[in-house]
Amino acid sequence: MSKNTSPYYAAGTLLNTYLQHRNRGLKSIAFDSGGNNVPSSSSYATVAKTIQHLPAINSILNADNKKLSKAIDFDSYKNKGLAYVMIYELLFSKFQKIRGGGQIKRMIVKHEKELRREADEYTSKNPSLGDPSSNFPRYVRVNVMHSTVADVVNILQEELTKASSEEGNSTVYADAHVPDLLVLPPNASSWLHHDSELVKSGKIILQDKSSCFSALVCASSGDFCGDYIDACSAPGNKTSHLAALLHASFAADDEDEPPKKKKKKKGNTNKIQSTVFACERSSTRFDTLKSRMDQLVSSSSVAVEPTHGDFLKIDPSDPKYANVRAIMLDPSCSGSGIVNAPDRSTTQNSDEKNRIQSLANFQTVALKHSMSFPQVERVVYSTCSVHDEENEMVVSNALAEMNSGKEDGSEWKLVAPQCLQHWPRRGKEGVGGLSKYQADCLIRCDGLDGDETNGFFVSYFERTRVSNDTSSVQSSETTCNASIGIPLYDGQYKKVVESEAPKKIEKDPKQTEESKSKGAKCTNATQSNNKAAEKSAKKRAKKLAWKKKQALQKGERMKKKEALAAKSKEE
Numbered sequence: 001m002s003k004n005t006s007p008y009y010a011a012g013t014l015l016n017t018y019l020q021h022r023n024r025g026l027k028s029i030a031f032d033s034g035g036n037n038v039p040s041s042s043s044y045a046t047v048a049k050t051i052q053h054l055p056a057i058n059s060i061l062n063a064d065n066k067k068l069s070k071a072i073d074f075d076s077y078k079n080k081g082l083a084y085v086m087i088y089e090l091l092f093s094k095f096q097k098i099r100g101g102g103q104i105k106r107m108i109v110k111h112e113k114e115l116r117r118e119a120d121e122y123t124s125k126n127p128s129l130g131d132p133s134s135n136f137p138r139y140v141r142v143n144v145m146h147s148t149v150a151d152v153v154n155i156l157q158e159e160l161t162k163a164s165s166e167e168g169n170s171t172v173y174a175d176a177h178v179p180d181l182l183v184l185p186p187n188a189s190s191w192l193h194h195d196s197e198l199v200k201s202g203k204i205i206l207q208d209k210s211s212c213f214s215a216l217v218c219a220s221s222g223d224f225c226g227d228y229i230d231a232c233s234a235p236g237n238k239t240s241h242l243a244a245l246l247h248a249s250f251a252a253d254d255e256d257e258p259p260k261k262k263k264k265k266k267g268n269t270n271k272i273q274s275t276v277f278a279c280e281r282s283s284t285r286f287d288t289l290k291s292r293m294d295q296l297v298s299s300s301s302v303a304v305e306p307t308h309g310d311f312l313k314i315d316p317s318d319p320k321y322a323n324v325r326a327i328m329l330d331p332s333c334s335g336s337g338i339v340n341a342p343d344r345s346t347t348q349n350s351d352e353k354n355r356i357q358s359l360a361n362f363q364t365v366a367l368k369h370s371m372s373f374p375q376v377e378r379v380v381y382s383t384c385s386v387h388d389e390e391n392e393m394v395v396s397n398a399l400a401e402m403n404s405g406k407e408d409g410s411e412w413k414l415v416a417p418q419c420l421q422h423w424p425r426r427g428k429e430g431v432g433g434l435s436k437y438q439a440d441c442l443i444r445c446d447g448l449d450g451d452e453t454n455g456f457f458v459s460y461f462e463r464t465r466v467s468n469d470t471s472s473v474q475s476s477e478t479t480c481n482a483s484i485g486i487p488l489y490d491g492q493y494k495k496v497v498e499s500e501a502p503k504k505i506e507k508d509p510k511q512t513e514e515s516k517s518k519g520a521k522c523t524n525a526t527q528s529n530n531k532a533a534e535k536s537a538k539k540r541a542k543k544l545a546w547k548k549k550q551a552l553q554k555g556e557r558m559k560k561k562e563a564l565a566a567k568s569k570e571e
C-alpha cells in the first residue's frame with residue numbers, strides 16, 4: 001500500500017511502533033522523538049482510542065476459533081497497526097466507516113456484517129467498553145480565587161437545565177468530600193469542556209475528584225502556617241487547588257477575626273501569608289505551569305512561585321525554603337489508575353514490571369527527599385497509580401529508611417487525613433509490612449470498582465518530635481459543602497448497578513482506639529516542639545474559642561428574636 005492512499009497511514013505506523021514497544025507508553029513513543037515524527041493530534045487520538053479497543057477487536061477477531069481473523073487474513077498483514085485502526089474506525093468510532101481505500105480496507109469491508117454481529121455481542125457483554133470513565137460524573141472545581149460557588153452554580157444550573165432532556169436529572173450537586181467541587185451528569189462533557197467560557201476565564205477547573213484529594217489533605221491537615229512546596233507540579237491542577245484552599249482559609253480567618261484585631265490589621269490586608277513553591281523539571285511543562293498559574297492564581301494572601309528545576313536537586317537547607325512546613329509530592333507514575341488511559345495496562349509483562357520498578361525507585365527517592373527537609377512537618381505523597389509497588393511499597397520503604405538510626409528523636413508517621421475520614425477505600429494491609437492501622441491511614445480510589453473517579457492513592461505523613469508540650473489543639477475540619485445550600489451528591493448519576501461496591505472497612509476495635517489516639521496526637525503540626533507552630537496553635541485555639549463564643553451569642557440573639565416575634569404574634 002502506498003503511503004498516500006490511506007488517511008490512517010500515520011496512525012497505523014504509530015500503532016505498530018507502540019505494539020513493538022508497549023513498555024515505553026504511547027505518549028513517550030509519540031512525542032519524545034520530536035521533529036517531524038510527532039503525529040498529528042487526530043492520528044494520536046485515533047491510536048489512543050484504538051488501543052483502548054484492542055481487547056475488544058482481538059476478541060472479535062479470535063472468536064469462534066479465529067473465524068474472522070482467518071476470513072480477513074489478518075495474520076498475513078505486515079501493517080497490523082493499520083488493520084487495527086481501520087477495524088476500530090468501522091466498528092467503534094463515531095464515523096462507523098473506513099475512509100480512503102486499499103486492500104486491507106476491502107478485506108475488512110467484505111466481512112463487515114459478521115464483524116458488526118460479533119462487535120454487538122461483545123458490547124452487550126461489556127457495556128462500558130473502551131472508556132469506563134464515560135460513566136463518571138463531570139466534576140467541576142470552582143476556583144474560589146476568581147469566583148464564588150454560588151455564582152458558578154447559578155451559571156451551571158442554567159446551562160444544565162437548557163442542555164438536559166425534560167425527564168433527565170438536571171441538578172448541580174455538591175461533592176460530599178471536596179469543598180468547592182461540583183458534580184454534574186456524565187454527559188455534561190458535551191457542553192462543558194476546555195473551550196467553555198467558565199474554563200477559559202479561570203473560574204472553574206475541570207478536575208477529576210480523586211486528584212483533588214492531594215491538595216485537600218495538604219491544606220486541611222495541620223495548621224495553615226508557613227510555606228509549601230509542590231514538588232512535581234505541572235500542569236498545576238493541584239498547585240492551584242492548594243493555593244485556592246489556603247486563600248479560602250485565610251479569608252475565613254480574616255472574617256472570623258475578633259473586631260479589635262481586625263482594626264489593628266487595617267492597612268496590612270495585602271500581606272502574603274503563604275508561598276507555594278511549584279517545582280517542575282520539564283521545560284515545556286514548566287511553561288504550561290507558569291501560564292496556568294498566571295491565569296488561575298489571584299490572591300492577596302497566597303503566592304505561587306513556579307520554580308524550574310529538579311526537585312531532587314533542591315538543597316533542603318536552602319534559606320529560600322526555610323519557612324516551608326509542608327510538601328505535596330505527586331511525582332510521575334505509571335498512571336495505571338486513569339481508567340481511560342490509552343495504554344492502561346492491567347497485566348504486567350517483564351518490561352512493564354521493570355518500568356514500574358524504576359518509577360517506584362524514583363518515587364521513593366523523591367519521598368525521602370521531601371522528608372529530609374529539616375523544618376518540614378507534613379508530607380502528602382500521591383499517585384494516580386493502582387500498583388502496590390508505587391503506593392504502599394514506596395510508603396513503607398521511605399518510612400523504614402527515614403526512621404532508622406534517628407538520633408534527634410523525630411519520627412515520620414502515617415496519619416489518617418481528617419478531611420477524608422469517611423472515605424471508605426483505604427490502603428492495603430500487609431503490603432510492605434504495613435499494619436492495619438497504617439493501611440487505614442491511606443486513601444485509595446478505584447474507578448473500576450464503583451468509586452466514580454479515577455484510581456488514585458494518597459498518603460499523609462507527619463513528623464513527630466519528642467516534646468514536653470501536652471497541650472493539644474483540635475485538628476482543622478474541612479469546610480463542608482453541605483453548608484452552601486445545594487444538595488450533596490450521593491451517587492445520583494451512577495448508572496451502573498454496583499455489584500461489587502467498595503466495602504466499608506471493618507475496624508478492629510483495638511486498633512480503632514489506637515488509631516483514634518494516635519490520630520488525635522498527630523493530626524496537627526503543633527505536636528512538634530517547633531516554636532512557630534506552637535505559637536500559631538495557641539492563636540488558633542484562641543480563635544476557635546472566640547468563634548464558639550460568637551456562635552453562642554448569635555444563638556442567644558436568634559432565640560430572643562424568635563421569642564419576641566412569637567409574643568407579638570400572640571398579641
Ligand SMILES: C[S@@+](CC[C@H](N)C(=O)[O-])C[C@H]1O[C@@H](n2cnc3c(N)ncnc32)[C@H](O)[C@@H]1O
Pocket residue numbers: 211231232233234235236237238239279280281282285309310311312330331332333
Ligand atoms: C503526575 S505529574 C504532576 C501533576 C500535577 N501535580 C497536577 O496535578 O497538575 C508529575 C510531574 O512531575 C514532573 N517531574 C518528574 N520528575 C521531577 C523532578 N525530579 N523534579 C521536578 N519535577 C519532576 C514531571 O515532569 C510531571 O510534570
